[in-house]
Amino acid sequence: MNFFDEAYEGTPPWDIGRPQGAFVQLVEKGTLGHNPILDVGCGTGENALFYAAKGYEVVGVDGAPRAIEKAKRKAAERRLKVTFLVHDALDLASLHRRFATVTDCGLFHTFDDEARVRYADQVWRALKPGGTYLMMVFSDEEPTDWGGPRRVSKPEIRAAFPPPKFRVRSIEDARFETHHHEDGGRAYLAAIERA
Secondary structure, three states: OOOOHHHHHOOOOOOOOOOOOOHHHHHHHHHOOOOOOEEEEOOHHHHHHHHHHHHOOEEEOOOOOHHHHHHHHHHHOOOOOOOOEEOHHHHHHHHOOEEEEEEEEHHHOOOOOOHHHHHHHHHHEEEEEEEEEHHHHHHHHOOOOOOOOOOOOHHHHHOOOOOOOOEEEEEEEEEEOOOOOOOOOEEEEEEEEEE
């Protein structure tokens, strides 16, 4: 059993029972992107279910079978259509589908340097040309005294998604809502285009 699947035996700190505010704002502003959407590292599905409730066609993938079981239950209870799959984020090409938008809320910052390179390649393969990858990670400005995942700097984001394959459109300050933080952890929300 992997760390993440074990974490979903209970309620992990990042599973807040609602969609992340930063992604809600993207939908409300009309800047989330277009159909179809792939939500990578979807966990128990709150972001994916929110997108579906707003009329988007969504596929959610996660490597933790327990998380996907919970996501499927929520979809059935809420009568929302989302395709939830247990799937390796480092092998998105095997989905044999391209997406206009890929969202990643807290997955990228779990990877080591080698996995980051593989993951970026898989995001590129999963996106349609001109498609958008929206990623939220803990920023290097978030204190490390409480532990948590690796922090990520703006230069690291740019280095992981370089031209000519990608174009980093923006990296903005955001807040990561967790059970550890009253007002959210310091994060970056990046919008990256497949060139």
